[in-house]
Amino acid sequence: KQWYQRRVRGAAYYSISQTTAPVSSLNNTCSNDISNCDQCVSVDSCSFCAPTKEAEGRCITPTADDNCTTPGFYYVSDVCYSPYSFTIIVAMVFYIAMFATGIGTLAWTINSEIYPMWVRGYALSLSTLTNWSFNLLIAFTFLDLTKAITKYGAFWLYAGVTGIGWLLFYLRLPETRGVPLERVEQLFL
Secondary structure (H helix, E strand, O other): OOOHHOOOOOHHHHHHOOOOOOOOOOOOOOOOOOOEEEHOOOOOOOOEOOOOOOOOOOEHHHHOOHHOOOOEEEEOOOOOOOOHHHHHHHHHHHEEEEEEEOOHHHHHHHHHOOOOOOHHHHHHHHHHHHHHHHHHHHHHHHHHHHHOOOOHHHHHHHHHHHHHHHHHHHHHHHOOOOOOHHHHHHHHO
């Protein structure tokens, strides 16, 4: 489920990035390779200048004497308008609903069953530390990752890693349904 959900979020970010306002080829002070507002604001030194949020505009380096300082024009320097912006909210609600009913609880259930009784307390502590350490690592690196490989690229990377993890667990994790806790250890020998 989680692999699919991250693909959905990656696709939502990709569709938004492709449907933001276009950049005119005239009077741009940033790179000529930029074709829309999302690509423009992804460059730290550039801003999108347009008369309305949907209109074609220019990708410029803001200065005091450019025409975006006149009434009727405005700068966009962080987030661009897209008619598909709502898809991110829908994808996030879908992700949270599926995560909470599926894999979100599965990690804690599996961890409470697979360790032998004599080491269960220490092993659960170590697995909890590992879980929260990786959550912290993702939180610290997410913004840098979105700058390096775009927003949709970050979610597609997460989807790929989750897909590999799912495949690994599917192939290697034995079924514990109906097995008493005392005998679970034998499944891993």
